[in-house]
Amino acid sequence: MPGILEACEDLFGASCLYKVLGVEKGARENELKKAYHRVSLKVHPDRVGEDEKQEATQKFQTLGKVYSILSDKDRRAVYDETGEVDDENLAPDDRDWDQYWRLLFKKITVDDIKNFEDSYKESEEEKADLKQAYIDGEGDMNYILDNVLCCTIEDEPRFRKLIQGWIKKNDVPAFGNFTGETKQRKEARKRKANREAEEAEEMKKELGLGDTTDSLRALILKRGKEREQEADVFLDSLAAKYGGGGSGGRKKGSKKKQGKK
Numbered sequence: 001m002p003g004i005l006e007a008c009e010d011l012f013g014a015s016c017l018y019k020v021l022g023v024e025k026g027a028r029e030n031e032l033k034k035a036y037h038r039v040s041l042k043v044h045p046d047r048v049g050e051d052e053k054q055e056a057t058q059k060f061q062t063l064g065k066v067y068s069i070l071s072d073k074d075r076r077a078v079y080d081e082t083g084e085v086d087d088e089n090l091a092p093d094d095r096d097w098d099q100y101w102r103l104l105f106k107k108i109t110v111d112d113i114k115n116f117e118d119s120y121k122e123s124e125e126e127k128a129d130l131k132q133a134y135i136d137g138e139g140d141m142n143y144i145l146d147n148v149l150c151c152t153i154e155d156e157p158r159f160r161k162l163i164q165g166w167i168k169k170n171d172v173p174a175f176g177n178f179t180g181e182t183k184q185r186k187e188a189r190k191r192k193a194n195r196e197a198e199e200a201e202e203m204k205k206e207l208g209l210g211d212t213t214d215s216l217r218a219l220i221l222k223r224g225k226e227r228e229q230e231a232d233v234f235l236d237s238l239a240a241k242y243g244g245g246g247s248g249g250r251k252k253g254s255k256k257k258q259g260k261k
Contacts, residue, residue: 043063133147
């Protein structure tokens with residue numbers, strides 16, 4: 001059985017533990033935890049198809065071992081000094097890594113969601129996310145609304161005003177998808193949003209309004225049933241914040257790397 005460094009090379013294309021998490025060598029504890037959460041969301045076995053589960057499970061187990069090493073002060077110091085890992089003292093492959101993950105990223109409550117939304121709306125963090133979504137989506141408002149946390153169709157006028165201001169100051173490029181969007185496309189987006197809102201209302205009636213994850217899917221995202229996996233990613237990203245995992249979280253990656261659902 002390959003050691004942890006060999007497994008990292010095979011599964012992630014990098015034998016450096018820090019590169020696997022996508023952090024610098026001097027990363028702080030909260031940065032390591034946030035990075036572990038971000039990468040684990042991408043490789044969690046529950047988030048892939050049946051044909052990818054075996055590889056995803058191996059990645060998830062390996063990632064857990066990487067984090068367990070770097071989050072341990074003594075083992076991290078040895079690794080930093082020697083570049084080596086004591087494989088004999090690592091947790092076994094049959095450890096319940098999903099349970100370990102849930103211990104780190106606890107489920108959050110309705111109050112957590114509301115508090116986050118209150119602090120996030122119109123914050124500098126939201127503006128940074130909006131600017132990044134505008135650039136990643138090359139001005140596509142559908143992409144923007146799908147990639148900025150907590151937003152709905154009602155936020156579009158506010159977003160447009162901010163983006164127009166950035167364009168005027170040359171902070172961002174004037175993408176044609178944004179400046180030349182047709183009236184028909186805008187109306188289609190509104191119709192879709194209204195349809196999804198109706199579906200969400202039906203979903204809330206079916207599920208009830210308790211403090212459950214299923215209810216939060218409908219309450220927060222206001223999307224249809226096809227967005228349940230998207231809701232999981234969103235809720236887990238907030239779990240990293242309110243479960244002790246550092247600051248903030250983004251819902252999705254860039255357009256070029258991930259694409260639309």
